[in-house]
Amino acid sequence: MTEERKMLEPLLSVVSVALRVVIGVAALGFVLSLFVDGVHFGGLGRSVCVTSDGVSAGGAGLDAVFGPKAGVDVSSVPRYCATDPSVGQKFLQAGIALPPTILTLGGLWMLNGLLQGAAREGVYTARTASRLRVLGWWALAGSLIAAVTQAASRAVLLTTLASADGASLGNVWDIPLLPILVGLGLLTFARIVRAGIAMREDIEATI
Template identity: 60%
Template sequence: MVEGRKLLEPLFSTVSVALRVVVGVVVVGFVLSLFVDGVHFSWVGGDVCVTAEGTSGSSRSADVMFGAREGVDVSSTPRYCASDPSSSQRALDALRTLPSFTLMIGGLFLLNRLLKGAIRDGVYAPRTASRLRVLGWSLLLGSLAVEVTQAIAQSALLATLADSDMASVGDMWQIPFFSIFTALGLLTFARIVRAGVVMREEIEATI
């Protein structure tokens, strides 16, 4: 077990500490937002703001205001804020931010579980390969679901703040290339670990 932990350092210690810190910050921030004025946690209190991605404009006054040089135009993207948002606007605002945060917490939890299991069962173990595969699929499907959900929520929220259709879901949505390639890498390593398990079992059977 000690050798397995050394093999997985410094990732194991970093993930373990990060998970505890993030959970602690979430709990403390949520409690403070309920009892301390001026402290806001995500959708609890505060203004609801959204930027109209994909929409921009420019004017001479903006050029002067931001000190643009001769022949340089300053473009701006409108940002809409509701100082007294409705419950539906707060719900949309939560859907616009919470999914990515939830994915991060879930990913840290699964990664921490994977590393603990690898220390206990060994790196080349069937359970380790299975947990690695679960982490890969969770990241792949979760990142896509998060992007779509947040884009729809942001577009719907913007529709409640602006009279006209300022941006579509396509303007809000971006393909999470880094998460996709990372997930594919995890799935590939899961197959490598599984192949290593089979090879070890065959070697042990011949001895």
């Protein structure tokens, strides 16, 4: 085992195995969804539903159903489901379900390529820094695009299931703070690696 590979363990092996397992499970789920009733791929194919977080109700009726203790209030948030969803509603459901999956699979693929390339070519190389930079942009821009896509799909889907005065999504967009920070961190480390490569090249040129 080379020094670079030793340096990258155990993350190198864990990511490599995780990527193979995730791809295998996804492929199996997709194939089964084509031929087996009741098996759905990526959360698709089920009844199209969306929760209206901006609306809630409470009262004695809910207390009787849920049995809260003294001094505890119970509220209910409506969940709208299409009994016979249209193609457009299924498309909007895909806009809610698929972005996190695509973001995770793409990130794992790029991280595996980064680690495998660093183990093969060396950690302090221009290609490693470039792969690190691409991964950083994927985490930063991808998480923002995924969040916006989910929020827009959820908002539009609700308008197809409930009247304008009957439901409100509330806060439809949760800012993906951690992925943004991870992406910024990866971009910063990519610049550090590039600076380290330039310094090493200058030292080697003067020797």
